[in-house]
Amino acid sequence: MLDLSVIILTYNEELHIRRCLENVKSIAKAIYIVDSYSTDKTLEIAKEYNQVVVLQHKWENNYAKQFNWGLGNAPVTTEWVLRLDADEYLLPELIAEMEEKLPAMDEGVTGVILKRRHIFMDRWMKRGIYPVKLLRLFRYGKGMCEQRLMDEHIQLLEGKAVEFEYDFADHNLNNLSWFCHKHVDYAIREAVDLLDMEYDLTGAAKEDEHRHLTEQAIHKRAMKHRYVKQPLFVRSFLYFCYRYFLKGACLDGKIGFIWTFFQGWWYRTLVDAKIFEIKKICGSDKTKMKDYISTYYKIQL
Missing domain, CATH: 3.90.550.10 (Spore Coat Polysaccharide Biosynthesis Protein SpsA; Chain A)
Structure with a gap:
């Protein structure tokens, strides 16, 4: 032991x-x-x-x-x-x-x-x-x-x-409906995380360089900062293409397509839709964004 x-x-x-x-x-x-x-x-x-x-x-x-x-x-x-x-x-x-x-x-x-x-x-x-x-x-x-x-x-x-x-x-042993519901719940948190990267809602961007993370985590975070600068909805499609074609998920058959479509495109598009909704209502006003996120999604920033 x-x-x-x-x-x-x-x-x-x-x-x-x-x-x-x-x-x-x-x-x-x-x-x-x-x-x-x-x-x-x-x-x-x-x-x-x-x-x-x-x-x-x-x-x-x-x-x-x-x-x-x-x-x-x-x-x-x-x-x-x-x-x-x-x-x-x-x-x-x-x-x-x-x-x-x-x-x-x-x-x-x-x-x-x-x-x-x-x-x-x-x-x-x-x-x-x-x-x-x-x-x-x-x-x-x-x-x-x-x-x-x-x-x-x-x-x-x-x-x-x-x-x-x-x-x-x-x-995970749950069915596909559970998988989709879980990602609907994740989507708003992911949307807020990307908005935080774009607008620095929490001040976390200033702390990133001081975090002792693994090399892959640092690389992934850097890629996410690049991702957030790309156009809404286009980026989710390109991300799917990257994983499905360039990274070879297309070789994993029907299940590989379902996995990559839901997790790599549908989910990412849902995240972008939530970001689009928040920006449509709040513009680029950080205070309005934080108030809206707190009121409607119960996430305190």
Whole structure:
């Protein structure tokens, strides 16, 4: 067993939570579930596992805030912390790599970058977006989640990160309707995030250069800053073409098309439509934008 704690955020995750807990129970000394008052069997299932500790905290429409609350309130005593979502799991090769490398890790290394593969409709989306490299494993006290509405990353407070070879999987078992509804909810947060990049609604743009993020996260953030300067609706179409044709998602068959269309075009177009709506009502007045977003979407900036 590794000197490791796992933090999992949950809300009505009875479909996934057992798979997730079974996946990490043999390697983690402690598992902390930060639950947003689930009404299904999530907690009932979680309490079957001896090393699971459940904390409950009201969801405030902000993943980073919820994770950092859990990080600050869970009684973590281990050297390492792993951030994992309920619908994610570590592949056996990654577990073996962690067992081999973590105990002998150089003290100057405070974070580990892992590769995420997306499983959609039970198929690995090998092209178009893979691999997504994320810092998910870090020494306790050396990392936290940056405060963003979307695209939030673990940032190291000190030290350096190394990259592991093997993957963890994002494999949601809900149906396509659930997938679409989730992205409708994500769209306003993504729209506000892009508006923040364009108009600096929160002052976060001035802080970006001081964040200790992974190389891929910095590159992705830079690409997002370029994306926000492109024309509405044209950019979502071009993004789809980039992933589907240039990155090869067209080779993943019908499921690859569905995945790339919904996640890479439909969703991005919905985000642009929300931005268009907000700009139509508020113009470029930052105060009006913030008031409108607060009043109609309950997002405080």
